[in-house]
Amino acid sequence: MIHKFSQGNVNIVLDVNSGAVHVVDQLVYDVLDYYPDHTKEIVVDFLKDKYNGNSILEAIDEIDNLKKNNLLYTEENYMKHAAFKNKKTIVKALCLHIAHDCNIRCKYCFASQGDFKGDRSLMTAKVGKKAIDFLINNSENRKNLEVDFFGGEPLMNFQVIKEIVEYGRSIEKKYDKNIRFTITTNGVLLNDDIMDYINQHMYNVVLSIDGRKETNDTMRYTIHGDGTYDIILPKLKKMAERRNHENYYVRGTFTRFNLDFAEDVLHLADLGFKHISVEPVVAAAENDYAIQEEDLSKIFQQYEYLAEACIKREKAGSGFNFFHFMIDLDQGPCVVKRLLGCGAGAEYLAITPEGDLYPCHQFVGNDDFNLGNVLEDNLDTSIYNSFANAHVYNKEACNQCWAKFYCSGGCHANAYNFNKDILIPYSVGCEMEKKRIECALTIKARLMEEEER
Numbered sequence: 001m002i003h004k005f006s007q008g009n010v011n012i013v014l015d016v017n018s019g020a021v022h023v024v025d026q027l028v029y030d031v032l033d034y035y036p037d038h039t040k041e042i043v044v045d046f047l048k049d050k051y052n053g054n055s056i057l058e059a060i061d062e063i064d065n066l067k068k069n070n071l072l073y074t075e076e077n078y079m080k081h082a083a084f085k086n087k088k089t090i091v092k093a094l095c096l097h098i099a100h101d102c103n104i105r106c107k108y109c110f111a112s113q114g115d116f117k118g119d120r121s122l123m124t125a126k127v128g129k130k131a132i133d134f135l136i137n138n139s140e141n142r143k144n145l146e147v148d149f150f151g152g153e154p155l156m157n158f159q160v161i162k163e164i165v166e167y168g169r170s171i172e173k174k175y176d177k178n179i180r181f182t183i184t185t186n187g188v189l190l191n192d193d194i195m196d197y198i199n200q201h202m203y204n205v206v207l208s209i210d211g212r213k214e215t216n217d218t219m220r221y222t223i224h225g226d227g228t229y230d231i232i233l234p235k236l237k238k239m240a241e242r243r244n245h246e247n248y249y250v251r252g253t254f255t256r257f258n259l260d261f262a263e264d265v266l267h268l269a270d271l272g273f274k275h276i277s278v279e280p281v282v283a284a285a286e287n288d289y290a291i292q293e294e295d296l297s298k299i300f301q302q303y304e305y306l307a308e309a310c311i312k313r314e315k316a317g318s319g320f321n322f323f324h325f326m327i328d329l330d331q332g333p334c335v336v337k338r339l340l341g342c343g344a345g346a347e348y349l350a351i352t353p354e355g356d357l358y359p360c361h362q363f364v365g366n367d368d369f370n371l372g373n374v375l376e377d378n379l380d381t382s383i384y385n386s387f388a389n390a391h392v393y394n395k396e397a398c399n400q401c402w403a404k405f406y407c408s409g410g411c412h413a414n415a416y417n418f419n420k421d422i423l424i425p426y427s428v429g430c431e432m433e434k435k436r437i438e439c440a441l442t443i444k445a446r447l448m449e450e451e452e453r
Helices: 026-031 040-047 053-068 125-137 154-175 194-199 213-219 229-242 262-270 293-315 335-340 381-388 412-419 426-452
Strands: 002-007 009-013 020-023 092-098 102-106 146-149 178-185 204-208 218-222 247-255 274-280 350-351 356-358
Touching: 002 426, 009 026, 009 426, 020 426, 026 040, 026 053, 040 053, 092 125, 125 146, 125 154, 125 350, 146 154, 154 194, 194 229, 204 229, 213 218, 213 229, 213 247, 229 247, 247 262, 247 335, 262 274, 262 293, 293 426
Parallel strands: 092 146, 092 350, 146 178, 178 204, 204 247, 247 274
Antiparallel strands: 002 009, 009 020, 102 218, 350 356
């Protein structure tokens, strides 16, 4: 299978199964519309009014050579790969809902402004320590483990965070583990002491802001209805600077209210942030801010505009990392990661303040997906196994999709929320993901061409 597209004055051909990416001239690009489905003679006849016959045959020879070297029309063999055939699913990461409470109110919040449609509550140190025990006990021989402090707003329960981190550090070496702690925060409660602690103990930090002041304050406001931009911006900038602009993201959400979201990304870049993620809201159609299928053309234009801006800034020495445009063409993710993605519900689990286990933070509160409780040290293997088997080969829509080894079948929660089935991907999300991949490949191709000149 191949995927071909033109963007930014370059023609790109992706060999889906090998991951090989080719920048080709217009002749080869056009020949691939017909060859190898048709004979050389038929292809020459189809294109003889546009190209010289010998040139067409030379292009076909070039294509044949790429096929011979397994760089084009490569056979799919991931199902037979030892890493996939012999995979044993283990828990590698936990999302600790340290606080089911929040000190701001976001209009699009999937967590019902922090309480996840339940009682506002904070995780105790006892539950947190049991969660660490659960992770270690279910990670088998995996050395590097991940624990993300999440909410609500995690800093509302900062003392317990410190106790959990201390406990993890006190036992990890005994079990030959390395726990990498991360935290996601809206930044309101950040101060020098908290920043120092996070910088000392957190492998990564996600700082929430939606972009321009008007964009941010339309959706993210205080309990009293005031905007949060002026409150958080100085703190987020200080935090990024104190981390030497490494191991962090400013993370925003765009909605139907700001379909010009590229301007929000560039605004954050102009403020000096080097690592930026602005992602589409996922919400039911009845919400006025929800993205609709009819918005896709505008969104695609924004991604292309943003890709051009990324290229221009990189050439000028003022580049930044946009999360959705980051792509590794050398090694990329392992085979299992390509087929399973984030591993939600199997390798990655969420834990509530009460110790209940869920496939990920977006399933929390849905009792149909309660996997057990860390206080009781139990795990519902039937639900667990259903997520472990939710790979691209078990998703009909993914089987013939060129992007399947990049998106790995998409988000299980989005699939369920829109289609009530984790095996049926959220189609609007699929289209945006495919456009982002094309933009990422375009950026790589354009910058590599620049280096070769």
